[in-house]
Amino acid sequence: MIKIYFKMFMRTFFIQTLWNYERMQNIGFLFILKPFLYKIYLNKDKRKKALLRHTGYFNTHPYMANVIVAIIANIEKKIVEEGSSNEKISDINAIKSVMEGPLAAIGDSFFGGTLRPLAALISISMLIFLKTSDSWFGAYNVLIPLLFIFLYNVVHISVRCRLMFVGFIFDRESIVRLLRFNFKLLWKMGNVGKFIIPIVTLFLYLKVFGFGPAANNILPKTTVNIVFIYGVILVLSIFVSRKFSPTFLFYGTILTCIIMSI
Amino acid sequence: MTENVIFLAFIAALCTVDIIGFGQFMICRPIFCAPLIGFFMDDIGTALWIGMIVEMIWIDAVPMGVALPVDISSISILSTFWVCKYFMSLYEAAIWGLILAIPFAYLYRWIDIWGRNFNIKIMYWVEKGIQNGKDGRINLGIALGLFFFVSRAFLFYIFAMIIGGWIYANIYLQFSELILEGFKKAWYLLPVSGFGMVMHNFRNIKTPFLRH
Numbered sequence: 001m002i003k004i005y006f007k008m009f010m011r012t013f014f015i016q017t018l019w020n021y022e023r024m025q026n027i028g029f030l031f032i033l034k035p036f037l038y039k040i041y042l043n044k045d046k047r048k049k050a051l052l053r054h055t056g057y058f059n060t061h062p063y064m065a066n067v068i069v070a071i072i073a074n075i076e077k078k079i080v081e082e083g084s085s086n087e088k089i090s091d092i093n094a095i096k097s098v099m100e101g102p103l104a105a106i107g108d109s110f111f112g113g114t115l116r117p118l119a120a121l122i123s124i125s126m127l128i129f130l131k132t133s134d135s136w137f138g139a140y141n142v143l144i145p146l147l148f149i150f151l152y153n154v155v156h157i158s159v160r161c162r163l164m165f166v167g168f169i170f171d172r173e174s175i176v177r178l179l180r181f182n183f184k185l186l187w188k189m190g191n192v193g194k195f196i197i198p199i200v201t202l203f204l205y206l207k208v209f210g211f212g213p214a215a216n217n218i219l220p221k222t223t224v225n226i227v228f229i230y231g232v233i234l235v236l237s238i239f240v241s242r243k244f245s246p247t248f249l250f251y252g253t254i255l256t257c258i259i260m261s262i
Numbered sequence: 263m264t265e266n267v268i269f270l271a272f273i274a275a276l277c278t279v280d281i282i283g284f285g286q287f288m289i290c291r292p293i294f295c296a297p298l299i300g301f302f303m304d305d306i307g308t309a310l311w312i313g314m315i316v317e318m319i320w321i322d323a324v325p326m327g328v329a330l331p332v333d334i335s336s337i338s339i340l341s342t343f344w345v346c347k348y349f350m351s352l353y354e355a356a357i358w359g360l361i362l363a364i365p366f367a368y369l370y371r372w373i374d375i376w377g378r379n380f381n382i383k384i385m386y387w388v389e390k391g392i393q394n395g396k397d398g399r400i401n402l403g404i405a406l407g408l409f410f411f412v413s414r415a416f417l418f419y420i421f422a423m424i425i426g427g428w429i430y431a432n433i434y435l436q437f438s439e440l441i442l443e444g445f446k447k448a449w450y451l452l453p454v455s456g457f458g459m460v461m462h463n464f465r466n467i468k469t470p471f472l473r474h
Binding site: 013014016017018019020021022023026027028030031034044047048051052055062063104108112113116117119120121123124127137141142144145148149152153156198201244246247249250251252253254256257258259260261262 | 282283284285286287288289291293294297298301306307310313314317318319320321322323324326328332357360361364378379381382384385388389392393395397400401403404407408411440441443444445447448451452455457458459460461462463464
């Protein structure tokens with residue numbers, strides 16, 4: 001059975017391959033569950049029914065799906081051992097629809113909103129630090145992107161593994177167990193780190209580069225630094241609404257620079 | 263090291279697949295894929311800076327469910343490729359590369375939406391197969407989905423690298439000194455705007471489910 005679990009885990013990396021606007025991750029979910037269903041359902045007709053049960057709508061955060069896959073696999077196992085009942089079959093759909101939303105919210109805010117930006121900022125700090133010396137930069141620049149991939153995937157892959165393991169062992173209780181420790185603590189850590197790292201990186205950046213040609217042409221270096229830095233940060237983080245377009249910021253900055261050159 | 267468009271387009275397509283096709287190991291993020299292209303083209307320094315700018319400005323650009331932002335992998339890959347091929351290590355040219363790559367990234371987004379709609383047809387084909395006892399279609403469907411994803415990304419990069427490169431080089435040579443001076447300043451100021459965007463992103467991240 002461990003071989004099957006390992007196979008399922010490897011297949012979780014393909015959960016979004018056939019993502020579509022109608023039922024989203026449904027085929028990806030079925031692809032993960034397939035080896036397990038083949039193992040437990042020896043009767044072809046029953047297996048066909050089980051496979052068709054999972055062709056319905058499914059969408060959650062791809063990393064967090066592992067715990068749902070494991071719980072659903074446990075229910076399928078119970079159906080084989082104790083016999084099929086309407087209650088158990090409706091349990092499958094209920095668990096999917098109840099869990100996918102909250103888990104997607106946790107996954108999006110933790111991985112997309114905290115871990116990835118933090119890993120990127122740590123790599124950017126390293127880039128700025130190495131830029132202080134040409135020989136250091138020439139020798140170690142390859143490590144910068146590798147550091148980002150390493151930092152992100154150490155957490156990502158271990159969380160994926162753990163979610164699947166916890167799902168198989170603790171079944172429905174796994175959600176309560178997960179909330180007791182992991183994400184709450186990590187979220188708090190991220191909360192502290194995500195404000196410290198940008199500030200440290202920002203000061204490091206100013207120390208190393210200032211603002212290049214912009215500082216010499218218009219105003220004394222320090223004034224431009226202070227005005228621009230606090231201007232951008234204050235405007236963006238306090239006054240600008242949540243739905244702010246980065247593309248607008250990008251073109252706006254370039255336009256400002258061209259105007260500054262006149 | 264190499265300027266072979268087919269090889270680089272294939273590498274770029276493999277990076278792009280990471281967005282949803284396979285893994286989500288974040289090799290599609292600009293901080294990784296731009297230096298990767300830079301490494302193959304022998305200018306990792308400029309590529310890293312491009313990657314840093316794009317990563318910070320589009321820090322919250324992640325496909326979530328039906329929400330599909332602009333494809334930032336193609337912004338960083340294309341701008342790195344163009345600057346390394348035509349104007350190696352020239353900061354002004356790198357900024358022009360970023361400016362021109364954004365419309366191409368929107369084009370890729372449109373192609374991606376089309377691809378996700380096409381997946382509905384594969385999904386029905388798989389479902390019909392299961393009903394007829396052909397369970398092998400599940401694996402085949404996933405393989406087809408992956409193949410089409412890589413193929414469309416590969417063809418897009420071939421087109422964008424060649425046609426986009428021609429547009430890029432020809433327009434750049436027409437720019438006045440004034441505009442080039444502006445681009446040079448932008449090379450230093452864009453990371454600052456990026457820091458602002460990072461702070462904005464962190465400020466808006468909420469986890470209401472865990473706040474108790």
